[in-house]
Amino acid sequence: MTPVAVNIENCINHKNSVFKSLSNEEKKILSETHSAHTYKKGELIFKEGDKPTGLISLLEGKVKIFKEGVGGREQIIRMAKPHGFIGYRALFADENYAASAVCIEDSSVCVIEKNTLFKILKENSSITLHIMKLMASELGFSNNRTVSLTQKHIRGRLAESLLFLKDTYGMEEDNITLKIYLSREDIASLSNMTTSNAIRTLSAFASEKVIALDGRKIKIYDIKKLERISELG
Amino acid sequence: MTPVAVNIENCINHKNSVFKSLSNEEKKILSETHSAHTYKKGELIFKEGDKPTGLISLLEGKVKIFKEGVGGREQIIRMAKPHGFIGYRALFADENYAASAVCIEDSSVCVIEKNTLFKILKENSSITLHIMKLMASELGFSNNRTVSLTQKHIRGRLAESLLFLKDTYGMEEDNITLKIYLSREDIASLSNMTTSNAIRTLSAFASEKVIALDGRKIKIYDIKKLERISELG
DNA sequence: ATATAAATATGCTTAAAAACATACAAATGT
């Protein structure tokens, strides 16, 4: 991880921050009640059942959000990227976390304390509506996934996951290598299949020249075909 | 359907309405810009791709919200009941509808025009936060369902659906008959299975004395066992 | 009242994916 000072500034003044429009007065309040944390790859940020203490903003790194299902089987429901929120659903639903968050890479976050947040939201309806829009988009995403994961076949689900990872994290400078390095097990948890089937189907895609595999590095050769496989089911 | 005058009063002053705390001035604005509609069983309120014009509140009846998946296969993602909102996700995400809404029974709705709604929300952050909480709960529900529908076996999925219908619509006066009458096809779309398998598995539950079937009427005899089947997967 | 269509029911076959088994490679800790 590039060592970046974990600072509330990175959280509230970044171009993608929903808080950048706040008054200096309000920003001061935010900066006085925030906390910051760093995590190593594999570390837990929160787990199912924990009580949210504030709004977590991911500053650096990559995080998977997943639920434990039947027999402890993991289902990844979301992947977070820098300057996105983590665990905000539970916070706004006033519930305990219904999912766990684990870092895929070394990561840093800042946390805006719950009461301060709601005080500021009460005074700034446009920010509240903005966060509401984020949540509405995520609900649409979740509904889409429910249908994809239940109706598409293994190849379709895996193709969709690869396209999703591309959309979320983008490509390396070569414009062909996915800018995220997941274990086969995580790819499986994302795509609702067993690890064996993830490995098998990745191999199949590779031998069809749709992708190329080099350890955890995935190169996408034929994105059109991947889209067709995903559409087809 | 019991003939009830479709009136904005039923929408904004009902005990479950998020708008009941508004000032008389604001209520007046709402009532001047609302519209009301009635639908017969089977009729469409909106369909995937339509543009939302306002916030729809269901006054009477029952509505299924579903998406078309692979090969037109239907997946019910939500069931609405009186005094709940319909289609609010698309409205707040500023997207076209990603799902369709069809009445399961004769229904009536009132619609609060979009611009009026947002004007009022900007002035009433506690209502916005309230709606946000609703949406956060629904997102939690959607995530849960993603896991259930993908990981549970047919019996577990059907059991979960029956319990969900009980929680959503409750029981008839006898306290044993589900207060909703769905086709086997709709039960299948709700539970992510083929109609054949829904029929087969309902029959199995009936012969195990967990439920009793009488046409579309479903009596739940052994709710504990149903819960066990649902938990088990 | 009768024809037609739609919904329900059940058996049989096939396809898809999980489960299991085993081998091998890579990473990690001592």
Place this chain on the structure above:
DNA sequence: ACATTTGTATGTTTTTAAGCATATTTATAT
């Protein structure tokens, strides 16, 4: 440097649920 664990790969078997076929019952339309 070596042992141990974890992750990747691939073949085989078994289970699950879809797909298909065909009655039978119930609604709906004429």
